Amino acid sequence: MIPHSHHPPLHADEFRRQGRLVVDFIADYYDRIDEYPVRPAVLPGFLTRQLPETAPPQPEHDALAAALRDVRDLILPGLTHWQSPRHFAHFAATASNVGALGEALAAGLNINPFTWAASPAATELEVVVTDWFGKALHLPENLLFSGGGGGTLLGTSCEAMLCTIVAARDRKLAEIGEERIGDLVVYCSDQTHFSFQKAARIAGIRKVNCRAIPTSWESNFTLSPKALLAAVRADVAAGRVPLFLCATVGTTPTAAVDPVRELCAALSGAGHDDVWVHVDAAYAGAASVCPEFRDAIIEGVEAADSFSTNPHKWLMANMDCCALWVTRPHALTEALGTDHDVILKEDHHHQHGDGAAAVVDYKDWQVALSRRFRALKLWLVLRCHGVDGLRAFVRSHVRMAKAFEDMMRADARFEVPVPRQFALVCFRLRPPPALVLLRRNRKLLEAVNATGRAYMSCAVVGGVYVLRCAIGNSLTEDHHIQEAWRVVQEQATAVLAAAGRRADEGTVVGNARCVEMDEEARAPFLVGKEREVTIP
Amino acid sequence: MIPHSHHPPLHADEFRRQGRLVVDFIADYYDRIDEYPVRPAVLPGFLTRQLPETAPPQPEHDALAAALRDVRDLILPGLTHWQSPRHFAHFAATASNVGALGEALAAGLNINPFTWAASPAATELEVVVTDWFGKALHLPENLLFSGGGGGTLLGTSCEAMLCTIVAARDRKLAEIGEERIGDLVVYCSDQTHFSFQKAARIAGIRKVNCRAIPTSWESNFTLSPKALLAAVRADVAAGRVPLFLCATVGTTPTAAVDPVRELCAALSGAGHDDVWVHVDAAYAGAASVCPEFRDAIIEGVEAADSFSTNPHKWLMANMDCCALWVTRPHALTEALGTDHDVILKEDHHHQHGDGAAAVVDYKDWQVALSRRFRALKLWLVLRCHGVDGLRAFVRSHVRMAKAFEDMMRADARFEVPVPRQFALVCFRLRPPPALVLLRRNRKLLEAVNATGRAYMSCAVVGGVYVLRCAIGNSLTEDHHIQEAWRVVQEQATAVLAAAGRRADEGTVVGNARCVEMDEEARAPFLVGKEREVTIP
Structure with missing residues (x-):
């Protein structure tokens, strides 16, 4: 074995040797990933x-071989295994061979395509691949x-939100x-990801001017155009x-899928078509590759100003990759563009002269100057799987x-209180007619995750605590789903038995018809308040 | 050869095969990189x-093999080769074997460590490695x-600026x-990277409240504490x-290196220690690994509020990696933290209970929720090179x-009008005593870059156009520097000869003692204005 110190830091032959070590390490990890508990049982520190x-x-x-041994022995046992076929907690960060290798290839070329001139092929590939x-x-x-x-490839949806708000x-x-x-006001629903309000705050929108409009069971927690319009009118009336x-x-x-067409029509009909409408389809946008989901996802999007989705979530593009499209690139570049940097301007000028053809300089579409060559990865995914492959x-x-x-x-013990959408199932233990023990769904989640054989998460919608099972990993197969279901059943039996024992011990709640934990979105923690909840 | 379609998208054995293809592709690229023109001669489209x-x-x-052939035949010829040993234009995006492979490994594991619970080992490694x-x-x-x-690893300095401003x-x-x-006002110098004013604008600071304080030859274009204080006082007097x-x-x-100690002392002495001082050492921070540069770089930093540098620039960490440290993490998390997400809170709660030990949740230190496992890459670089390796x-x-x-x-034809700092040399053709032809340094840069054998850039400081030769790539060796110098000499001879011919044809400028192109930092383009410039 040749010790590293005999080689300079970037060395083609040594890269072949070290690259094989890393490729084999990753392949070994994929081979063994199902043996790890999905979520590690480790304590801080x-x-x-x-x-x-x-x-x-x-x-x-x-040193690299030694470091890889430490990755295997010290780090892997402390990771939450997002690529585990048993990871159902968050929307997946889907990996694929070509997604991972696309990142590796981009890291190997290691260019910084902030302007067209700074690496013409990278910019043009991004233009092509966002259209594809x-x-x-x-x-x-x-x-x-x-x-x-036109489109661009950013890191995350949060960046897409921030850039479009600005x-x-x-x-x-x-x-x-x-x-x-x-005086500026931004609107979303109480189901919108918290990143949106964070992005608005970063852009200097006042906290009190971020409207999270309440949703309800009746609309399956989608944003009501009527409620939106009422909020907009109230703001206008107050001079905002x-x-x-x-x-x-x-x-x-x-x-849930907000009704984009109706929301845009409501704004437009009331003379508010200057409100910028952004469609955040971070997770579900991927499903629009399938004709059978297309209408549900992009209906009405032609009236929006921008649309974003994360191929790193459900389309095998590995972390990180968010595609953002806007109808008017000029609005982005007006806000985020810079033209007083001599170094970059000269580069441009030398290649094109003063009357240069318009080229895309992606630095003006994003927060940062520097950027990675993400287009290469997405292009490889599209080339190597084809659109049919994404659909499948x-x-x-x-x-x-x-x-x-x-x-x-x-199984009569369970219910699915909101419709399954795409590959996300929300469920809970069905409340019995007379009594229910507090927080038993929470205990169920805790018990399921403690097994290490499945990892799920939760949400609170309309005051009801539900477990979330989000399916979307590349390695997940039918038998993992069956096993996940067995884990849920087994743990439910145990939780219900323990609840029965506590009921015998007199810790149940009086004569409530249905008591579940309640959680306001902004409450400090999931403890404390409980109240009666009836699902319509 | 096994066709791809027989394998699922993530497949360990196929990953071994495909991984070798990509590793060899990258190694072949490093082997041949010196044969490419540094900057491609391509036209838009x-x-x-x-x-x-x-x-x-x-x-x-x-499909992957076919795609790699297209990368070789269509894309590589259109890239600007940032890893070329002849790339001296921008501060380098330095690559190393372990930097590239660290990215590959992180992409292979493909976790999303936005909270401690979302992947404990990744968060802890980031805490350890930023301290290291x-x-x-x-x-x-x-x-x-x-x-x-405490520190965190972001993508770029622009993000570090935005997060600290917010x-x-x-x-x-x-x-x-x-x-x-x-009413809020931010300060920098006319030499500060344009990203700072962009970040301030994104954060909602008014354009007219971004002060770019003029610098001068006398201070080698560093920010004068006196000038800063005068600006601050004027703003306070005006109610800002x-x-x-x-x-x-x-x-x-x-x-240039702004005098951090004196700037902090000036603010503090005038009762303005509540002004947040951020030190942007994106490029030069790296040199602080060397004791001989340490004082120049970090003197006085103990009085600052935050400090950032990009190991992807000069420390072999490949794109992208910016380290940001703050003295009060609480100030960051107060502004960027979110605690009303049920899904993430429950994760935290399950592992720690209500009285959980404080852990770092890095989502609260940055703009985005999602993040890559950058700590792995930086840890590999530090492990595999050691601090002594970075110094060397x-x-x-x-x-x-x-x-x-x-x-x-x-060579008497040239001068170095500002002191060389670190590995950046700024130079120009020396103006002759009587006459000088317009824009000949610009023509020189254009001629040097058109050779494809060296790629440099330019700046305009104190009204003087200089060429920039920034050395920092892993593959650059002494003979590349000698060749770069020969290229500059050859092209200077050609430019001066052409200028001589034009002088004979009567296109020179009257009796100016020294005429050079002038450029105000914000002028729309490097054309038009020329004036007399005398370097003190």
């Missing part, structure tokens, strides 16, 4: 205590470069004056300025989710 | 025209977790009221509220820059 307090002054002999991807999702033409709009904000402030920033609506296609708690992938997870739901509906 | 308009419905046979790295840079204890502060902003607005956002100072250690145009790396580039400078100073 477990790793910190095992590592030295300073970096080594000198590398060890064959948009067409595969059946997006309306006005969001594609081929139709006057674009909308600066366009509006140019009209009404910078000093009125405190409606700025931005974030509609969600596939909310985090239940994958999405359908396999939806089919498994349907199977999970069917098994659950066949 | 060159790649777009060669690719189909939609993604394929079905993958080809052995901070100690290697000799950072003051108050920026490290071990001293009550933290400072919200702390100040909590004191004076949200409605006074329009000084919020934030961005001091730069290693500016983009000339790698930095010193090799500084030594080469010194050699380049020495060769230049020995």
Whole structure:
């Protein structure tokens, strides 16, 4: 074995040797991943205590091999295994061979394509691949470069939200004056991901001007156009300025789909078409590759100003990759563009002269200057799977989710209180007619996750605590779903038995028809308040 | 060869095969990189025209191999080769074997460590490695977790600036009221990277409240504490509220180092210690691993509120990786933290109970929720090179820059108008005593870059156009520097000869003692204005 120190830091032959070590390490991990508990049973400080307090002054002999042994022995046992076929807790961060290798290849080339001139092929590939991807999702033409709009690849949906809010904000402030920033109002529902309000706050929107409009069982927790319009009108009446609506296609708690067409029509009909409408389809956007889901997802999107989805979530593109399309790139570049950097301008000028053809400089579409070559990864995924491959992938997870739901509906102890959407099943132990023990669904989740054989999460919708089983990992197969269901059944039996014992011991709650834990979205913790909840 | 379609998207054995293809592809690229022109001679649309308009419905046979052939034949010829040993244009995006493979490994594990619970080992490794790295840079204890502060790994310096501005902003607005956002003022110099003003604008700071304080030849283009204080006082007198100072250690145009100690002392002495001082050491921070550069870089940093540097720039950590340290993590998490997400809170609660030990949830230190496992890469770089290895790396580039400078100073046609700092040499053709032709340094840059044998950039400082030669790539060796110098000499001879011919043709400028192109930092383009410039 050649010790590392004989080689310079970047060395082709040594890269071949070290690259094989890392490739085999990753392959071994995929081979063995099902043997790890999905969520590790570790306590804070477990790793910190095992590592030295300073970096080594000198590398060890064959330091990469030694480090990989530490990754295997110290780090892997402390990871939550997002690629485990038993990870159902969060919307997946789906991996694929080509997604992982696309990242590796981009890291190997290690370019920084912040302008067209800084790496022309990378910029052009991003232009091409965002159009390819948009067409595969059946997006309306006005969001594609081929139709006057255009797309970019960012890291996350939060960035997409921040960039579009800032674009909308600066366009509006140019009209009404910078000093009125405190009057701008943004809208979402109480189901919208918290990132939206965070992004609005970062952009300087006042906390009190972020409207999270309540949703209800009646609309399956989708945003009501009528409620939106009422909020907008109240703000206008109070002298405030409606700025931005974030509609969600596939909310985090239940994958609910806000009615984009009706929301846009409501705003437009009331003379508010200058409100920027962003459609956040971080999770569910992927399903729009399938004709059978397309209408549910992109209906009405042609009236929106921007649309984003994360191929790193459900389309095998590995972390991180968020595709954002806008109908008016100029609104983005007006707000986020910079043209006073001599170094970059000269680069551009040298290649094109003063009357240069318009090229895309993606630094002006995002927060940061520097950026990775994400287009390479997404292009590889599309090339190597084809649109049909993406469809088959999405359908396999939806089919498994349907199977999970069917098994659950066949067990009278459980109910599915909100409709399954895509590959997300929300469920809970059905409340008995007379008495119910507090927090038993929470105990069920805790018990399921403690097995290490399945990892699920929860949400509270309409005051009801539900467990979430989100199916979407590449390694998940039918037998994992069946086993997950067995784990849920076994743990439910144990939780109900323990609850029965406590009932005998007199710790039940009086004569409530249905008592469940209640949780306001902003309550400090999931403890305390309980109240009667009736599902309509 | 097994066609891809026989395998599911994530498949260990197929990953071994495909991984070798990609590893060999990258190694072959490093082997051949010196044969490519550093900057490609392509025109806009060159790649777009060669690719189909939609993604394929079905993958080809052995699609990854086919795609890699297209990367080689279509994409590589259109890249600007940032890893070329002849790339001297921008501060490097340094690659190393372990940096690239660290990215690959993180992409393979593909976790999303947004909270401690979402992947405990990843969060703990980030806590450990930011302390390791901070100690290697000799950072003051108050920026490290071990001293009550703490670090995180973001993508870019722009994110570090945005997050700290928002933290400072919200702390100040909590004191004076949200409605006074329009009164907040941020400070930098006219040499500060444009990202800072962009970040301030994103955070809702008014354009007119971004002060870019002029610098001068006298101070080598560093920010004058006196000028800063005068600006702060004028703002206070006008009823505005000084919020934030961005001091730069290693500016983009000339790698100038703002006097952090004196700037902090000036603010503090005038009763403005509540102004948040951020030190942006994106490029030069790396050099602080060397004791001989340490004082120049981190002197006075103990009085700052935050410090950031990009190990992806000069420390072999591949794109992207920015380390940000703050003295008061609480200020960041107050502004960027979210605690009303039931799904994440429950995860936390299950593992720790209500009285949980405090853990770091890095989602509250950044803009986005999702994040990659960057700590793994930086840890591998530190493990596999050791601090001594980093020192040797930095010193090799500084030594080469010194050699380049020495060769230049020995040729009377050239001058080095600002001191070489670290591994950046700024130079220009020396103006002759009587006449000078317009824009000949610009023509020189254009001619050098058109050779494809060296790629440099430019800056305009104090009205003077200089060429920038930034040395910092892993593959750059002494002979590349010698060749770069020969390229500059050859092209200078050609440019001067052409200028001589034009002089004979009567296109020279009258009797100016020294005419050079002038460029105000915000002028729309590097054309038009010329004026007399005398370098003091």
